Amino acid sequence: MENAKETRWAEPAAWITTLGSLLPLWLLSFAIMAEGFPRPPISREGAIISFVTAIAASIALVWKRWMTVELLLYSLFPFLLLFTFDEISTTYKTPFIIHCTLILTAGVVGYQRIRSSRQRRCLVLLAAAAVTLFAAAHAANSFWSMASDLGYEQCFPDAHGCAPLTGQETPWWILFFSF
Numbered sequence: 001m002e003n004a005k006e007t008r009w010a011e012p013a014a015w016i017t018t019l020g021s022l023l024p025l026w027l028l029s030f031a032i033m034a035e036g037f038p039r040p041p042i043s044r045e046g047a048i049i050s051f052v053t054a055i056a057a058s059i060a061l062v063w064k065r066w067m068t069v070e071l072l073l074y075s076l077f078p079f080l081l082l083f084t085f086d087e088i089s090t091t092y093k094t095p096f097i098i099h100c101t102l103i104l105t106a107g108v109v110g111y112q113r114i115r116s117s118r119q120r121r122c123l124v125l126l127a128a129a130a131v132t133l134f135a136a137a138h139a140a141n142s143f144w145s146m147a148s149d150l151g152y153e154q155c156f157p158d159a160h161g162c163a164p165l166t167g168q169e170t171p172w173w174i175l176f177f178s179f
Contacts, residue, residue, distance in 0.1 A: 018112050020057075021067045022105055024075040027054035029101040032082040036090040037159050071111065074125050077104055077132065084136045087156045088143050089165055095172045096139045103132045135176065142175035 027050040034040050034047030042050070058075065061067035067075075081100055085093045107128025111121045146169060147157055155162035157169075 014112075017066045018109060020061055021071050021112065022108055024054040024058045024061070024067075024072070025078065025104055025108065026101060027051070027057065028075060028078040029081075029097055032078050033090070033094055033097055035082065036088070036093055037156075038090060038164070040090045041094055070122055070125060071108060074104070074108070074129070077129060080133070081136055084133075084140050087159075088140060089157050091165060092139075092143050092172045092175065096136065096143075096176060099176055100132045100136050100139075103135060104128055107132075138179065139172075139176045142170075142178065146170050146175065 030042055031047040031050040031054065034042040034044055054075070058067065058072055062069070062072055078097070078101065081097055085096055088096070107125050110124040110128065114121050114124060150157075150169065152162065157163070157165045
């Protein structure tokens with residue numbers, strides 16, 4: 001007889017539930033990418049649509065019980081990233097946000113797949129949130145350190161009235177992944 005955990009992983013409905021519960025998290029992440037300079041990859045209209053869709057999806061997912069209150073609150077985490085990456089060039093901010101959202105995604109998958117007490121499952125979310133905060137703070141600090149080393153003083157790279165990034169800067173993946 002198959003192990004119950006193995007069967008749970010193989011159920012298509014379980015993966016649909018997981019993907020559905022990730023929808024608000026990703027939509028809000030896309031929405032916060034619309035702020036910045038140079039021109040962000042998401043338009044203002046796209047951000048508004050993402051935000052409204054995230055709200056509607058959250059209501060529907062909670063109503064269908066595909067999403068718990070913990071996951072609903074956890075889905076709001078991208079708003080913290082908005083403050084962490086404020087005034088950072090979208091050249092860097094966009095991949096930083098995407099990778100932080102991937103870490104948060106791992107937390108959601110772990111939360112839904114672990115068959116343990118609710119408290120232990122919430123610890124998975126808290127651990128993923130803590131790792132995300134650490135990674136975001138590290139990436140932001142690395143960016144501002146790089147900007148300072150490049151001579152940007154009281155000026156935001158790529159902002160109006162400030163010299164744009166030249167392409168010779170440290171790549172975003174080195175800033176994000178170097179510890």
